[in-house]
Each structure stands twice: as C-alpha cells, then as structure tokens.
Amino acid sequence: MLNCHVRYFWFRWRVGYRTITRLNQVHPALEYQLSNTEKAARTLLDETKIIETLKLITPSDLVQDVQYSNFRKPKPIKHYPPPPPKSLEEYSINKYTRDLAESNYQYSFQAENYIDQTLQDLISTGVLNLQTYNCVLEHYVRKVNYHRASMIKKRMDEDNVEPDIQTYNLLLQLYLKYDKTKTESVMSLFEKMRKENMEPNLSSLYFVYSNLKQMDHLLLEDMMVMKVPLGNINTVIVKNMAKSGVPPKLMLRFLEDHKIHRGIPVNNAMIEAYLQLEPESVFDYIDQISQNDGFKGNTKTAKLFVSYYCTKGEPYFGLSYGKYLAEKFRLTNAEEIYVTMLSHHLNVVLSPERWIALARYYYYKAKKLVPAKLKSQIIAKSLTLDSNTNFSEEFTKDELQAFRRIDTISNWKGKPITKISDNTPEYQKLVEEYFMKSY
Known part of the structure; x- marks a missing residue:
C-alpha cells in the first residue's frame, strides 16, 4: 500500500513539474488532456514508465519507414487461398507463405482455418526467412492472437532467424493491444532491443502512441519536441483526444497548427469526434470542410x-x-x-x-x-x-x-x-x- 502512495505522489509531482516548466510550450489541446489524466482509470500498464524508457533508447536521428502506415491499411480480401506452388523449395515456400498471410479471408471460415493450419505446416519446414516470418507475425498480430504470435517468435529463435526492428515493432503492437500484458513484458522488449543494438524508428513511436490508453499526450508532447512527423497518426491523435473529452474545436486547432488536418481519413475522425462530443455541430463541420476542402x-x-x-x-x-x-x-x-x-x-x-x-x-x-x-x-x-x-x-x-x-x-x-x-x-x-x- 505504501508503494502505491509513493507512486501516486511521484506521478502527481512529475505531471505538475512538466506543467509548470513547459506550460508556455504545451498546446491547449494537450493541456486539456493533461488536466483530465487523473480522472482516467488505471490499467495494468505503467504507461509513463514505458514512455520514459522508449525515450532513452530513441535516437535523435529517426529513420523514416512505412511499416506503420502499411500495417494500418486493410489487407486485400480474397474468397479463396492461392494454390500451392508446383515445386516446393526455399524460394517458393517463402513466397507462398507470404501470399497466404498477406490477404484477408473474412468471408469464409473454411479459408481462415486452412490458412492457419497451412501456415503452421509451412513454418515447420524451417526454411522461412526474416521477411516471411515478419509477414506471418503481422498476420497474427493484426488478429491480436497472442498465443500464435508468441509461437512464431519462439520458432524464429529456434531457427536462428535474427529479428529486426519490424519484428519488435509488431511485438510492441501486440503487447500494448493485448489486455493482459504487464509493464515488465514491454520493458523486456526494450531490453532485448538494447542488447541487440536495435534503435527504434518512427514506426516504433507510432505503434506505441496508437496503443496507449491514458498517457498518450505525454508521448505526443515528446514527439513534438523531437519534431516527429505527425501526419501518419493524425486520425489516432483525434481518437485519443476525443477519448479524453477534448473539445472538437481544440482538436481541429491542433491539427491545423501542425498542418495535418486535410484528407478524408482525418475528416472522418473529426466527424466521429463531433458525434461523440458535440453531435449538434457535426453538420456545421461537414459543411465547412465541404466548402473549404471539397470534402x-x-x-x-x-x-x-x-x-x-x-x-x-x-x-x-x-x-x-x-x-x-x-x-x-x-x-x-x-x-x-x-x-x-x-x-x-x-x-x-x-x-x-x-x-x-x-x-x-x-x-x-x-x-x-x-x-x-x-x-x-x-x-x-x-x-x-x-x-x-x-x-x-x-x-x-x-x-x-x-x-x-x-x-x-x-x-x-x-x-x-x-x-x-x-x-x-x-x-x-x-x-x-x-x-x-x-x-
């Protein structure tokens, strides 16, 4: 019980310190989120600790990559799996495995079951390369299938396939999305990245920000200081701010100030925010973006x-x-x-x-x-x-x-x-x- 009180007062002090020392730099939308932080329910994750640890291993010169944006794109829908290759050798097995894992078979239980079983059979061949393993891992991470994804990582280790930053980013997504994950699990990922001299990239920050449930505004503030491009997460920014009750006009001001307010996806995110918070104003917003942006x-x-x-x-x-x-x-x-x-x-x-x-x-x-x-x-x-x-x-x-x-x-x-x-x-x-x- 004593530790809980110590942590609580440390949290109060830290939040208060950041507010006092950086008040002039904090955007009003983030200030609003900060003021509502203590009202949020606690989760199993110590998100503040995760953010601070991520900052310690994040290089000043971040690498631009497309993993996060590709992950957020829907997988192409297919009704039937592609036929197996005529000859089975290392190249064809890897290609066929990726072809199976890269599509969505949501209209057929039989196809879904076939894909799952076939992927397990293909993994057992022991010839999959890193690109293919990451593809299969993403297949299960998208489904938040913790058991299968953990088996994939274990098999990679057994086959001596060295993970890369994409592997760790997918595991970050999985751990933060999975309800039963504890802080220690995420910390162990960061520790493994340290040991392997693996530096986070932009997708690492995006994946973490997109899955935080309470303290996302702290990471967003840090990313702004690091001058991280925010266009890839503009819809997630709106979602997180809406969850914290930030008034839509403040959200829109934030998006406009950072020049990330245009495009159908972010307009839809704002429409959803208006419906949640100010439904009576939603058509005023639609009329505004229709006239100004041709929405x-x-x-x-x-x-x-x-x-x-x-x-x-x-x-x-x-x-x-x-x-x-x-x-x-x-x-x-x-x-x-x-x-x-x-x-x-x-x-x-x-x-x-x-x-x-x-x-x-x-x-x-x-x-x-x-x-x-x-x-x-x-x-x-x-x-x-x-x-x-x-x-x-x-x-x-x-x-x-x-x-x-x-x-x-x-x-x-x-x-x-x-x-x-x-x-x-x-x-x-x-x-x-x-x-x-x-x-």
Missing part, C-alpha cells in the same frame, strides 16, 4: 452516423442516416451500411418475430458482404429464437414487399429528422412495428 464523404462517413445512432439505441435513425448519406455522397458500396446495422442488431432485444424480420432485411440488403463470423452469429441467434429460420432459403414475396416498405418509409426527404414526433405518421408506425420491444 465528399465515403462509406466510412455514413457508417459513423449509423454506429452512433445504433449505439444510442435508435437504430431506425441509424438506418435512415445511412440511406440519407448514401444518397448525399452517391455511395456505390452502400451494402456495408447494412453490415454495420446487422452487426449492431446482434445485441438488440426485440420479440423473436421482429428480430428475425430485421435480421433478414439487413442480411438481404448487405448482399454478399456479410463476414463469415457475423453470419454464423446471426444464424445461431436466429435459431435460438425460431428453430425454423433458414438464411439459406430464398426470401418470400411477403418479405420482399416488407423490405421495400422499410426502404421507402425510412428514406428521409430533404434534411435529417431525428425526432420521432417530427417524422411522418408512416415513419412513426414503421418504428413501432419493427424497432420497438413487443412480447
């Missing part, structure tokens, strides 16, 4: 609104916003909106008849974009509500007619109307008929 929203933009209203317990407004924004931005892949609706629908409590009716509607509208895991979850829940439900069978004429009615009535004419009482009687009746609990 045209994408499917992600629409899905943000859908998720926001679904989380509020108003899925009918989520659906209506999705359709409204799909038309406003002329989206060609609006099916993803219905995947988002279907995902939210898993945890909705309705009468069995209404739940299944909406599930089949979203499934119909999503077409073939429903991931295998979500599909199996929806089918499993449907069967618990009605054992006769079959998502493989054709939709009936009555269902298709009901779907058309939902489409027509939930489609706003003109601007959004987010009060039930302000909508048409037909809209209100539709909400009562499909979206309200009834037993």
